[in-house]
Amino acid sequence: MNAKQTTRNVLVLLIALVLAFLAGQDFRDMQQPDKIYAENPALTRVAKLSEYNPNLKGTAGDTDIYVFDSGVPGGVALVYGGTHANETAAVMNAITYVENVSVTQGKLFVMPQANLSAFSATLPLRAQMGHMTFTLADGSVRTVRMGTRLANPVHQWPDPNYRLNSSGRVLEHGEIAEIRNLNRNHPGMEDGYLVEMVCYGIRKLVETENVDVLYDGHEASPEFRAVNFLIAHQRAMDLGSAAILNANLDAMMEGDMDGYPFKLDLSGATSWGLSHRALGDNTQAMATLFESLNPVMGFCHEKVTEALVKDGISPNYVHITDLGLLGSGELTDAGSPIELRAGYHMEMSRHLIGALGELNPEKTLTISGLPTFNDLVANGFEGILKPVK
């Protein structure tokens, strides 16, 4: 090898290393934790999921749990988002709880990033941006991470070709990657794949803290039949019915005679591994899951820009609806803005908590401080979020 060849080899190797370094910066940044406002005076403490499954300690699945304990006996609820880290309205709902809620009876647990690992990556090949920004009244900017549906393969890899998981669901063929999907692996395993261990941590949290009602926030595409549906375990159907009725009565009292587009559905008997089925079957909690409408979840949307995520305006879907090809017909030119979607989650979860005490007075969980639906829609998150120091 002559000197010229050696020089060229060194240069090419350097190019590879420099490119890897530059490309790696963005990915390393995404693995840094998101800053969440935690100065709500009502906040009792920030727990870790590893308190409920010690095998999670030091892993990318050890997510924060915000605990609001009134000290007064009553009901217990768990509200969480980020099961799928790209379903942003559910995350924003949980963040709104963390920043604003106050509890005067009972105990409330809030998890904004249930599948923490999934917040450190974006969907491959979708040209999806990794965060949303909100400029607040004081000029500061809040950045909220937008991740992906599955845990980051950097944290859980490789996916097994076959897995009979704890719910009885067989993950094979097209479902291999679902081993990284939090909502396919409940009730989980104490010592299994990372996501299975996260599921187990949630299960133990529910069992240990005697959670009465759990709310798992999601978002769905316009193609999905269950848009704006509350999906409830059979033991949670009465609770869900009461919550939807009360939410609509509230809306009517505020002058919105159409109410909310909420519907109720029974958790499928074969929805193995999904929270509303597996946690309902394996714990004492009344398990519920709500799906708001987000065009980003589908396959016909435009480029996933911040505007699409925040405004939910998708001419493609409106056109498809106009052609009569889309059953739900819920997505119009007005779009499905993040404040509306998160507002639906907030109203749904708030009324589930309210209905808990109505149906079981000894389980009353009294919360206050959340913005009203109209406030949220009118002021946007720019007027609701608090600056992080």
Added chain:
Amino acid sequence: MLYVYLVLVALLIVNIVWNMLREKDVFVQVDAALVLVPLILRLLLIK
């Protein structure tokens, strides 16, 4: 299993680098350098 896969990635990197250094065509070398980028990031568990 993770470590088995990381060893496979490491072997692939060594193989690519070895062939890259023996290659005479600079454009093929640059191609190999680009192929190395995601492999290096995976070996370091960054991406």
